[in-house]
Amino acid sequence: MLTLLRVGSSDYGTFGVLRDGAIPFAVTMEPPWRNNATDVSCIPPGRYTCRRVISPHFGETFEIVVPGREHILFHPGNKLIDTKGCVMVAEEFGGTDMLPIIVSSKRGYSEFMAKQAGQDTFELEIMDIGTR
Numbered sequence: 113m114l115t116l117l118r119v120g121s122s123d124y125g126t127f128g129v130l131r132d133g134a135i136p137f138a139v140t141m142e143p144p145w146r147n148n149a150t151d152v153s154c155i156p157p158g159r160y161t162c163r164r165v166i167s168p169h170f171g172e173t174f175e176i177v178v179p180g181r182e183h184i185l186f187h188p189g190n191k192l193i194d195t196k197g198c199v200m201v202a203e204e205f206g207g208t209d210m211l212p213i214i215v216s217s218k219r220g221y222s223e224f225m226a227k228q229a230g231q232d233t234f235e236l237e238i239m240d241i242g243t244r
Contacts, residue, residue, distance in 0.1 A: 121240075
């Protein structure tokens with residue numbers, strides 16, 4: 113099981129650390145909380161099943177199965193404009209206070225996918241520890 117620990121959130125995004133067991137290996141960025149609204153909000157904290165899918169835009173990836181929402185994917189990206197409710201994966205936080213971003217997303221996303229090699233599904237727990 114992977115754990116996404118959300119460590120901060122503002123109008124500029126929701127930021128987290130992705131762990132495999134107790135070991136952090138990537139950072140994440142999602143939209144801010146907007147009542148779970150499609151395309152503009154991060155998803156609620158909780159436990160989810162993730163399944164391997166083929167995205168027309170991102171290729172092979174994993175979808176987070178969220179009741180009432182569709183196509184919530186893990187994918188590379190750096191800025192809030194790069195996502196519509198999905199979880200972007202990268203290697204580190206960057207940017208400025210007025211434009212926070214995540215960087216080295218291709219490398220971080222590749223590491224994420226390598227950890228899921230040979231698996232068609234996995235469990236994800238999302239916890240808000242420093243948000244809202």
